[in-house]
Amino acid sequence: MSNIAILYGTSGGNTESVAKSIRNLFDDEADLYNVDTIKIDDINPYKYLILGTSTTGIGDLQDDWDSFLPTFSKADLSDKTVAIFALGDSASFSSSFAEAMKVIYDAIKDKTKIVGFVDDEGYTYDDSTAVVDGRWVGLPIDEDNEYDQTDARLEAWVEELKKEFI
Numbered sequence: 001m002s003n004i005a006i007l008y009g010t011s012g013g014n015t016e017s018v019a020k021s022i023r024n025l026f027d028d029e030a031d032l033y034n035v036d037t038i039k040i041d042d043i044n045p046y047k048y049l050i051l052g053t054s055t056t057g058i059g060d061l062q063d064d065w066d067s068f069l070p071t072f073s074k075a076d077l078s079d080k081t082v083a084i085f086a087l088g089d090s091a092s093f094s095s096s097f098a099e100a101m102k103v104i105y106d107a108i109k110d111k112t113k114i115v116g117f118v119d120d121e122g123y124t125y126d127d128s129t130a131v132v133d134g135r136w137v138g139l140p141i142d143e144d145n146e147y148d149q150t151d152a153r154l155e156a157w158v159e160e161l162k163k164e165f166i
Contacts, residue, residue, distance in 0.1 A: 002030050002046075003047045004026060004029065004046065005033055005043055005050070006023055006031070006033065007034075007038060007043070008032070008035065008051075008052035009035045009036065009052070009062040009063070009065035010034070010062065014087055015053060015054045015062070016034070017143075018085065018150070019032055019050075022052075025158040035065055035067075035068040035072075036064040036068075040071055040072065040075050046080070047079065048080065048083075048161075049077075050082075050084075050085070051082060051085070052084070052086070053065045053086050054087045055086055055087060055088040055100035058095075059103075060099075061104070062100060065100070065103075065104065072107075076111075078112060082108065082113065083116030083138060083164075084104055084105055086100045086138060087140075088100070088141075089145065090124055090125040090140075090142045090144075090145055090146065094126040094127070095126045095127045095128075097126075097140065097142070098141070098142075100130075102128075114138075115161065116161055117137060118136040118139050118153075120136060124145075128140075141153065
């Protein structure tokens, strides 16, 4: 077992695919869990958590996360370091791009150390609550319109996480 758990919620498979790519960038030294089937006790041994969700509708949290987050946010996360990523559609939902990560962020921001903030440069969208003081509260990914940038964004993000996950 590694020290890193990647928890994801996916409806169409893209978030799972990105989660697997992140695991690969950690040289497969991370364990994957779908929040649809995970139990809180499963994450207790992990020091580092990477949380991934898709954004549905107008900034809504993915259904499995919507069910899991109330329990997850009550867990003792004080000894954990957490990073968040979210998928979204920056063209069709330009005014709520990747906002699901802000829902997760708000639920846990006072309970744990959160890392992996990303500068707001290079993204095309109109508005998002997931941007705080010019930085994303995690990594936004747009597999619908900016898929050609996903690999570079993931690689840069994971390199930063490796510095935090010491």
